[in-house]
């Protein structure tokens with residue numbers, strides 16, 4: 249219960265920071281034995297910056313990924329850095345960018361809170377670390393990030 | 404190609420041509436869909452795959468239902484959940500007819516998509532969604548048959564998969580009818596399914 253309340257507060261409040269504002273961070277919950285998932289959020293840099301890395305104790309490997317469609321083929325690739333132009337909201341969302349958690353150490357259950365650290369580099373090459381707590385939303389969370397509509401007459 | 408299937412293909416072509424002439428003469432068209440109409444496609448006529456309980460499943464098991472098939476992998480953070488969420492929304496939008504839609508997720512990553520993962524994964528989107536798989540070689544053969552591209556791409560000491568995100572729809576008589584692009588929204592997919600189900604009244 250405590251976890252849930254914490255998750256709710258985190259989900260609602262934007263994490264203000266000197267260089268980059270992070271809002272609406274969440275991680276997609278997994279089923280047992282599923283070894284990978286994505287973390288999503290909105291980033292707005294106050295001055296030109298780049299997201300150069302991400303870390304998390306929840307997974308052995310953490311990468312910044314871009315998902316692209318080439319025709320009907322989905323391709324997902326690690327990128328070296330995600331540009332964060334000053335004042336522009338950059339969305340990490342399904343269908344675009346995400347922080348990929350690979351080789352998860354445990355199942356991410358709905359309501360869990362997963363710590364994620366972003367490494368941001370400004371134009372001068374200075375690095376800054378932003379600590380986030382990503383609440384886990386259901387596996388079946390659509391691109392908008394909201395909960396899937398209630399389905400009556402099922403289950 | 405055996406002579407009989409060449410003959411039946413010719414016959415199908417002839418029937419389709421005749422049908423088109425008749426329809427044109429009446430100033431009418433067959434049902435029109437938002438998705439790509441692939442009625443008469445020369446591929447994907449059937450499959451034989453294993454369900455999480457170890458049973459062999461073929462298209463005949465779902466006769467009387469429209470069948471929507473999507474190829475993906477469960478370690479996919481993005482397009483696979485989106486496709487299955489859309490399928491769940493379509494099923495809901497169909498109302499009572501939702502019972503007449505079977506959603507099938509075929510793994511292109513059988514090395515990691517164990518029966519247990521497949522079962523839990525599909526259930527997270529719909530209680531009766533079915534995850535099917537086969538061995539590595541057969542997966543390639545089935546995907547080729549369905550014109551589904553996929554390949555492993557190494558990343559972070561592990562791998563991800565590039566893959567085609569198209570969903571296929573069979574009608575309740577087991578004929579391949581539609582190729583649904585990943586971008587088509589739930590409402591227009593539901594409209595297509597409604598059109599399709601209407602020509603096969605429930606008994």
Ligand SMILES: [Cu+2]
Nearest residue numbers: 313324348480
């Ligand atoms: Cu990824």
